[in-house]
Amino acid sequence: MKKLLLTAVVCLAVSATFGQRKRHRSRPVYSSSPVYYTVSFPNAVHHEAEIVMTLTAVPQGPLRVRMSRSSPGRYATHEFGKNIYNVKAYTNKGSELPIKQIEGDVYEIPSHQSVVNISYTLFGNWVDGTYAGIDAGQAHLNMPASFMWAVGFDRRPVKIQFIDLDKHQWKVSSQLKYEGNATYTAPNLQYMMDSPTELSGYKQASWEVTNPTGKRQKINLNVYSDDSQQFVNSFAQMVQKVVLEEQAVFGELPDYDYGEYTFINNVHSTVNGDGMEHRNSTIITDPIDKIEGNEVLVLGTFSHEYFHSWNVERIRPKSLEPFDFTHANQSSELWFAEGFTQYYGEMLLKRAGFYTVDDYAQVLDGLVNSVLNTPGAKKYPPVQMSRYAVFADAGVSIDMNNNSNIFTSYYVYGGATALALDLRLRAEFNLTLDDYMRFVWKKFGKTEKPYTVPMLQLALAQFTKEPAFASDFFRQYIYGIEKNDYEALLANAGFLVRKASAEKAWAGALSTGGGRVKSGQAHASYSGEGVLIAIPTVQNTPWYKAGLDAGDVILTIDGQTVKTTKDIEGIVGSKKPGDKLAVKYRNRNGEHNANVMLEASPYYDVISFEKAGKTLSKEQETFRNNWLQSKVK
16 A cells, blocks of 8 residues: 555656656756655554655756754754655656665665655654654644755755645645645745644634734634634634734834744643744644643743744844754854843733733742852853753753753843843833844844844944943853842832842752653662652752762651652751751762751842832832833834
């Protein structure tokens, strides 16, 4: 059956390309000859797809085809080639061609004619923004994880035909252009790879948004979940509020290709949580039973990813332009691309009315502690943490790392930096970060002129008309590790920054394992007595100072046997700062004793003046309202 199916697919693809091939036979302008894909799912229940790529007007010489090793929106390597097999090559008449695997994800066809068909089986069973997930109910396709491509053919247009949609009762959700007959197109490889596509029985709600120019654009919410259509319609109204707040920041929507932007949302307890931005769409996967009852939780990802349609997709770092699918894509700008987006993604939920002041204070709490109380932020600047994304962004390694001591996420590090810049612009210049983002949008986004870190600094100097301020800010907080005075800055808006638990004992975070913990961080399964420390202890915590670290098994504390993390937390919680714990632990070198000197927690709480029982002045109230109230007119 597989061979019969393959022959049918090849014939279908070749017959569709024959007229195009004939027109160009005497004029070998290869870039105008499309790359054709046909995709079928005869074994979807076992997570497989059958894909045929048809190349026409192929120049003489060895032909190389390959899978990608990276994906737009991700910065580390992902070995997509591991999930394809049965790779074969055929002539346009179905005769098999010799093909050899010369690297893990690269194949070469030494000799061929002008038409070559490459077929393979794709396995996909991981639904998120990076990989592929196929089953009887869906085909969730991130393109680099799904489609082989021909080296040197990247400028050719692409056509993809899904040949058995009716059989599975699937609809197609994608930013690709629909051409009829279940066929979708992209102008080139870059665009195709940036166009996640989901085939499922999703529910849709759509609306239009008008730009100041009068141009109307369509926003689609495509939800594959157990929620009712009535609820999806209701949730769409919530998403629309976020869209309008983001439009207000920049003053306009981008000009979306084909006049549409699509939220592709896959919701089920079996999927993996993720959000991945793309030029005219985003893929969001939520590992929950359904959206209803979790609306605000889900909206946070929607808000973040939609902001990317300006910041990253059009206000684009030069380091990511164009995207290279053969290796990790390193960028020094992620503190801005991801971090400023992180700041707005949460702050705009307050403007849209989904967070209270006290809800947003908890967000501020996380940002402030991320920059003031993590070893990575104390030692390394945002630009360096951005470059570390090639290792930290869900990469493929499985060995333990020391990220708890050397890495602070560019999301929160950049978010805290954006917070400080916003508050300083408001306090010192009577300007806002909204104004700066709009300035950057017009300078780099609308023009689609890729930027560098020095270009962002120059833009800040031009925007504020204070080159010295811009120079100092970048020197201290972007290239350097100095920290802004968050206590003073937040006080302007009536938020109090104070030590969280000055009277409670603290020993630091302790990640423990019994059974297998997250890949890349924990030791192998442990089921013995005591509590295994699974991840390196954090520098300058009492645990670290006492010499305990990953691989040690805590047996007793003050003579009490401990079996779980809760046992340890209970003992620490019963003490005061300055108390000492007598710890007995074991590792491969035998049993040992350590003294852990407890301290007060260095972490901060951020709370509103009202919650702290302080009076909010008129100036503080005005400052806060100007910052956090809705900007939608």
